[in-house]
Amino acid sequence: MKKLMFAAVALGMVASSAFAGTTLKIDPSTVTAIIGTVTVTAPTSISGSFTPNALVAGQHADSESLGTMTATTTDGTSYAVEGDVSAKDFNDSHNSWTAYGTNDNTHAIKVWMNTDNREEAGGYYSNDGHLWYKIPSGSSVAIELSGEQKIVADTYTINFNVAKFAK
Numbered sequence: 001m002k003k004l005m006f007a008a009v010a011l012g013m014v015a016s017s018a019f020a021g022t023t024l025k026i027d028p029s030t031v032t033a034i035i036g037t038v039t040v041t042a043p044t045s046i047s048g049s050f051t052p053n054a055l056v057a058g059q060h061a062d063s064e065s066l067g068t069m070t071a072t073t074t075d076g077t078s079y080a081v082e083g084d085v086s087a088k089d090f091n092d093s094h095n096s097w098t099a100y101g102t103n104d105n106t107h108a109i110k111v112w113m114n115t116d117n118r119e120e121a122g123g124y125y126s127n128d129g130h131l132w133y134k135i136p137s138g139s140s141v142a143i144e145l146s147g148e149q150k151i152v153a154d155t156y157t158i159n160f161n162v163a164k165f166a167k
Contacts, residue, residue, distance in 0.1 A: 044075040048162050050143070057153040060145055066111060068140040071162040080124065080132035081141055083113045084159040092131045096146045101154030109156055112146040124165075134165070 048071035055066070071079045084090055087097035094112060101107030115123075115133040117140075123131040135141060143158055 042164070044073055044077065044164055046071055046073045046079055046162055046164055048072070048079075050158065055151065057151055059150050060148065062145060062148050063114070064145045066109075066143045066145065066158065068142055069113075069160060069162075070138065070140045071135070073137045073164060076137050078119055078134050078136055078165065080126070080163045080165055081113070081115070081135050082130050082132045082161050085128075085130050085161070086159070094146070095131070095133075099156040099158045101152065101156055103154045104152075107152045107154040107156070109149060109151055110146040111143055111158055113160060114142040114144050117141070132163070 048069060050067055050069045052067035053065055069081070071081065073079055083092075083095045084097045084099075085092075087099075090097040095115065096110060096112035098108050099111050113133075115135070118133040118135055120134055123133045126132050133141075141160075143160070
């Protein structure tokens with residue numbers, strides 16, 4: 001038994017020394033970093049889209065619809081919406097702002113977000129200090145002209161934000 005144990009220990013030492021002395025040769029010019037990302041979403045997520053109306057340059061009436069914004073939550077609960085708070089002239093109480101042409105930034109249209117279909121009267125001031133409106137999931141919000149305007153042919157970017165209400 002002692003001979004068998006000694007043979008096993010000796011064999012283990014030979015195997016260990018064989019691996020301990022091995023040096024891997026790496027070509028340093030081939031070292032490449034691999035970066036992966038993992039996205040962890042909230043249990044409920046929100047997605048939205050804007051559907052523009054076809055417009056022709058010229059005179060347009062106050063409250064004429066420019067299009068509709070629709071958002072949907074994965075759990076079917078209501079969402080919050082606010083206008084473009086980053087706009088220089090954003091008016092929180094009227095939910096209005098100016099959108100500028102992408103081809104010529106001197107072209108401008110004054111817009112507002114019609115939240116007549118909100119769930120409750122008024123809005124909600126959030127922790128960011130802005131007024132958000134509660135809209136049923138899947139419902140649309142009209143983006144309209146704020147005042148009678150002459151619109152010049154251009155492409156106008158209209159921004160707004162949607163979010164889930166915190167529990």
